[in-house]
Amino acid sequence: MKVNLLLISMMVAVLFSCKEKKEAVKTExxxxxxxxxxxxxxxxxxxxxxxxxxxxxxxKTEEPGAEPEAISYDxxxxxxxxxxxxxxxxxxxDFSSDEGAYNFRTRIKEAYASGTPDFAxxxxxxxxxxxxxxxxxxxxDVRDGKIYGLxxxxxxxxxxxxxxAIFNLNSRLFIASICKESPEDExxxxxxxxxxxxxxxxxxxxxxxxx
Numbered sequence: 001m002k003v004n005l006l007l008i009s010m011m012v013a014v015l016f017s018c019k020e021k022k023e024a025v026k027t028e029x030x031x032x033x034x035x036x037x038x039x040x041x042x043x044x045x046x047x048x049x050x051x052x053x054x055x056x057x058x059x060k061t062e063e064p065g066a067e068p069e070a071i072s073y074d075x076x077x078x079x080x081x082x083x084x085x086x087x088x089x090x091x092x093x094d095f096s097s098d099e100g101a102y103n104f105r106t107r108i109k110e111a112y113a114s115g116t117p118d119f120a121x122x123x124x125x126x127x128x129x130x131x132x133x134x135x136x137x138x139x140x141d142v143r144d145g146k147i148y149g150l151x152x153x154x155x156x157x158x159x160x161x162x163x164x165a166i167f168n169l170n171s172r173l174f175i176a177s178i179c180k181e182s183p184e185d186e187x188x189x190x191x192x193x194x195x196x197x198x199x200x201x202x203x204x205x206x207x208x209x210x211x
Contacts, residue, residue: 073163073178073188076210077171080194082121090124091145098147101138104128108147112140120172120195125150127165133157135164151176151202156191173210174202 093112095102104126111126119125119139127137127150134157137150151174152165158179166175176191192210193202 074211075166075173075175077168077173079210080172082170082172082197085117085121087117087142090142093140093147094145095147097145098138098149100149101147104138108138108140117142118169119167119174120197121169123148125167127152130154133159133161137165148200150174151191151193151204158191160185162188172197173205175210 090112093109095105101108107126107128112124115124115126117124122141122143123139124142125137125139127135130136130153134154136152138147139150140147150165156176157164158177160180160183162178162180163175164177166178167173172195174193174195176193178188178190180188190207190210192205192207194205195201196203
C-alpha cells in the first residue's frame with residue numbers, strides 16, 4: 001500500500017513539472033528582428049551638353065531628277081554638213097550589204113523598226129557593247145535598207161574614255177571616242193571620222209580638222 005502511494009506521488013510530481021515547462025514556453029514572446037533600412041537616395045540628374053549642328057551653307061544637294069551638265073568639246077560638226085533629205089518611209093533591210101551584220105540581226109531589226117534617222121540625214125544607228133571599254137554598231141540607210149558598220153570596236157576604244165560615239169542628224173562627222181592617256185591628264189585625243197557619202201566609207205580626220 002505504501003508503495004502505491006509513493007508511485008502516485010512521484011507521477012503527480014512529474015506531471016506538474018511538465019505543465020510548468022509548457023506554460024513557460026507559451027509565455028515567451030518572440031521579438032521580431034528589426035532590419036536596418038536605409039532609404040535609397042534618388043539618382044542624381046545627369047546633365048548632357050546639347051549643341052545645334054548647323055549644316056554648312058556651301059554644300060548644295062542635288063534636287064531629284066536633276067541631270068548632270070553636258071560636257072562640250074566645241075566640235076565642228078557644221079564643217080561636214082549632210083544634204084537635206086525629207087524622210088518619208090523606210091526601205092526593207094538588206095543584210096547582203098554587210099556580211100557581219102547578220103550576226104546582230106535582232107538588234108539591227110529592232111533599232112531599224114523603232115528608230116528614225118539620227119546620223120547624216122539618211123541613217124538609223126544602233127550601238128551595243130562588245131566587252132570592257134568597247135562598243136560597236138551599225139547604221140542602216142532608210143533609202144535602200146543597206147547596212148554599214150560604224151567606226152567603233154577595239155581599234156577606236158581606249159581605257160580612259162571621256163566620251164564615245166558622238167554624232168548628230170545634220171552632220172557626217174562621227175567621233176568614235178575622246179580619250180585620255182590617264183585619268184590625271186587634262187589633255188585629250190580623238191578618234192574622229194567623216195562619212196564619205198559617195199564612196200560609202202568612213203575617212204579618218206585629224207583633231208585640227210574637227211575644231
